[in-house]
Amino acid sequence: MGFIFSKSMNESMKNQKEFMLMSARLQLERQLIMQSEMRERQMAMQIAWSREFLKYFGTFFGFAAISLTAGAIKKKKPAFLVPIVPLSFILTYQYDLGYGTLLERMKGEAEDILETEKSKLQLPRGMITFESIEKARKEQRAKLEENLSTLHVVLFFPRHSWLSQGNAEAAKYMWSLS
Secondary structure, three states, X not given: OHHHHHHHHHHHHHHHHHHHHHHHHHHHHHHHHHHHHHHHHHHHHHHHHHHHHHHHHHHHHHHHHHHHHHHHHHHOOHHHHOOHHHHHHHHHHHHHHHHXXXXXXXXXXXXXXXXXXXXXXXXXXXXXXXXHHXXXXXXXXXXXXXXXXXXXXXXXXXXXXXXXXXXXXXHHHHHHHO
């Protein structure tokens, strides 16, 4: 009788483990899809912003180029044409970002960095681990508790000037009394 009950429990546990594994996998897939969707939307917003900026900057560039050219001709000073050079670089960059192949070139360069220059992507002190997070959390909590104990002494014993002057040993002693 116990054997049959044990066998059905083992099958039930096995089915539950499979269900949990499938559920975790499905959740991970959904998270990855959501992150991809968010990234695509952010990129679309960046491209749209670039195209909108290009419209305004293109108008400004057109007026500036016409005005500077007219001023250079009228005053007979070609130095008026110098600002057109950096403005044209900005205009070209924005056009390439909004309508050209800049994003594809950037993606290719990023893939190349990921493949050939992996050492430049490593974090200082290596990968963050659970242990390092726990260590930092415990240190932060210890500092917080120390600050709170000193604050408690100063708040509850404000007449003792020797406490409010930062005497840590006396503060700890008074804390132990309360």
